[in-house]
Amino acid sequence: MPQCWSFFSGLSGIEVIASANPAHVGENVTFQVIPPTALLSGSWALGDRVLVVTWLGEQQAVFPGHEGRARVNISSGDLHLSSIRVEDSGVYVLQSNDQPLRANTSLTVLEPIANVTLTVSNTELVEFTSAVRLACLASGSSVSFQWLNGSSEVMRRVGVLLEDGNRTLTIQNVTRYDVGPFSCQVDNALDGPEDMRLAVRGSLLVGSILTLFCQVSSQPPALLEWLVDGESLKATGQETLELGRVEERHSGLYSCRAFNNMTLRWTSVTKHLVISIQGIRL
Structure with a gap:
C-alpha cells in the first residue's frame, strides 16, 4: 500500500530541505531552513557526533573535514556545503540555543560510474x-545493472540466469536467437520514490501568502501531482505550489503525490492546513 503521512523534522515547525538528494560527488548542496530563521547562535552536525559548523553572531567555526566547504547563512539558518564527498552522506541536524529548535534532513552522495567492463566466457558456441x-x-x-539484447531487456527465465545483483548473465543451452548484440546498462541513482517531504512557508493567517514545497528522492525523477482534499489540481509536475493570499475556504488536506514511471511505484505526503483569522506561523 502507498504511504501517506505528515512530516515534521523539528520543533517550532522548522523544517529542512536539501537542494539535491541524492547528489553526486563534487556537487554543491544547500540545506534550506523553512521558514528562513535568523539565529544568533547554533550548529549544524552530521549525525550526533560530527560537528560541521557552529556560529555565534557573525563568528563561524568550521570543523575538520569541512574546512573551506561549509558556510552558514545566519539570516536564514541555511547551510551551504560545496564539493561534496561520499563521506558527507548522512543525516544533517540543525540546532540552536536561541529557541528550542532542532531539525534534520538526510543526504545521499553518490560516486560517478567508472571503469565499466564487459567480459564473455566463450564466443565459440554450439546451439x-x-x-x-x-x-x-x-x-x-x-550501482545497478540491466542487461539488454538489442533494445529488449533480458529477463530471468528457464535457462537464463541473472546473478550477483544482475552483474552476471548466464545463458544455458544457447540457441540461434541468443546471438545478441548484448549490452550492459549501468546506473547508480536511486529508484524510489522515497524520503518524501512536504514543507510549508508562510503562516496560516487569513491574507498570508503560502507556498508548499514537495521533495522526493527518485530516479528517474518522479512525476509530481498536487491534490486538495483528494482532488487533483492543475499545478501538476511542479515542486512548489503557490497558494497566494489565503482565505478560510483554502483550509483542507494538501497532498503531493509522486510517481516513478520506471519502478511503477508511487507515494504521497499530506498536511492538514487550517486557515483562520488567528492563524499560526509555520
Whole structure:
C-alpha cells in the first residue's frame, strides 16, 4: 500500500530541505531552513557526533573535514556545503540555543560510474549444447545493472540466469536467437520514490501568502501531482505550489503525490492546513 503521512523534522515547525538528494560527488548542496530563521547562535552536525559548523553572531567555526566547504547563512539558518564527498552522506541536524529548535534532513552522495567492463566466457558456441556467461563490472556507489539484447531487456527465465545483483548473465543451452548484440546498462541513482517531504512557508493567517514545497528522492525523477482534499489540481509536475493570499475556504488536506514511471511505484505526503483569522506561523 502507498504511504501517506505528515512530516515534521523539528520543533517550532522548522523544517529542512536539501537542494539535491541524492547528489553526486563534487556537487554543491544547500540545506534550506523553512521558514528562513535568523539565529544568533547554533550548529549544524552530521549525525550526533560530527560537528560541521557552529556560529555565534557573525563568528563561524568550521570543523575538520569541512574546512573551506561549509558556510552558514545566519539570516536564514541555511547551510551551504560545496564539493561534496561520499563521506558527507548522512543525516544533517540543525540546532540552536536561541529557541528550542532542532531539525534534520538526510543526504545521499553518490560516486560517478567508472571503469565499466564487459567480459564473455566463450564466443565459440554450439546451439543447444554450449553455455555462455557474461559479466559486467563497474565502480561507483549504489550501482545497478540491466542487461539488454538489442533494445529488449533480458529477463530471468528457464535457462537464463541473472546473478550477483544482475552483474552476471548466464545463458544455458544457447540457441540461434541468443546471438545478441548484448549490452550492459549501468546506473547508480536511486529508484524510489522515497524520503518524501512536504514543507510549508508562510503562516496560516487569513491574507498570508503560502507556498508548499514537495521533495522526493527518485530516479528517474518522479512525476509530481498536487491534490486538495483528494482532488487533483492543475499545478501538476511542479515542486512548489503557490497558494497566494489565503482565505478560510483554502483550509483542507494538501497532498503531493509522486510517481516513478520506471519502478511503477508511487507515494504521497499530506498536511492538514487550517486557515483562520488567528492563524499560526509555520
